[in-house]
Amino acid sequence: MSPLEQRCRSLLRAYPRWYRRQRGEEMVATLLEASQLGQRWPSARDTRALIVGGLRVRATQDQRLTTAANLRLAVQLGAALTLLLLVAGNLTSAVLILTHVYAQNIGIGYWFVYGLLGVATVVAAWFAARPVVAVLAAAAAGAAVWVYWGSDRAMAILPAGLLVLLAVLVFLGERMPRSWLWLAGAFFGWNVLQMSAVLAPLLFIYTPLLFVPWIILGVVVLWAFVDARPAMAMAIYIACTYVISELLGYIGYGYGYAVSPELAVPAVGAVVLASGSFCRLRRQAVL
16 A cells, blocks of 8 residues: 555545445545545645545535434433543542542442443443343442431432433434444543542642643534534533532532532533533524
């Protein structure tokens, strides 16, 4: 394979896999026929055309589904991202305790089981059979209730509810595209590193980690021009993480717990992001 052909095939990754299978060889052959003798790189015009064309094709992928179906997928992803945040702290704390980095050891077994079951449920939502997702979600929800029962029962509502919601949405038919796995992996990795930086402590990585969620948010907002569903999922994640969890804390601790007035900032941000992504999602859907 010549360097030119290799680079053309790399550019074709801008297109989804199904499109590359159907048209990839034809497109590479056309590019090679139009190339100059000894040419090693695609021209700037061909490069721009391939990237723009790939993004346009990807933007039509969710047009094969209705608005309701795309919204269900967005809620699935939002639930998965929030669950990964919730279990990352428990799982990281348990691992650090087992390795004797972090001294506290109360409830380590419960934390570890809850964390593993939560991660397994999210992974199963992409890969496993629907009954497996249901069993894992039920087990993880039970573990969440057990973990929070002795301290703050209200805080068990969010993870348990999200686990049940995720299992129900998987049973409704649509499964999340595997192209979204990078977002779930980035969120989980960021939360694990952030918890490790606080508990280990690894303070030299804590400050750079503060910029990671903003980078992810920026990528998702830009990607909304191609696929608005991850942006909708981010709005759900923000609402669950900052707004709903804060309100549950108020319920759990009663009047001795003050709701921060700064809660308005993520609340407004979630509403704005959800509104914009929903309008974009409707334009990208079939109906």
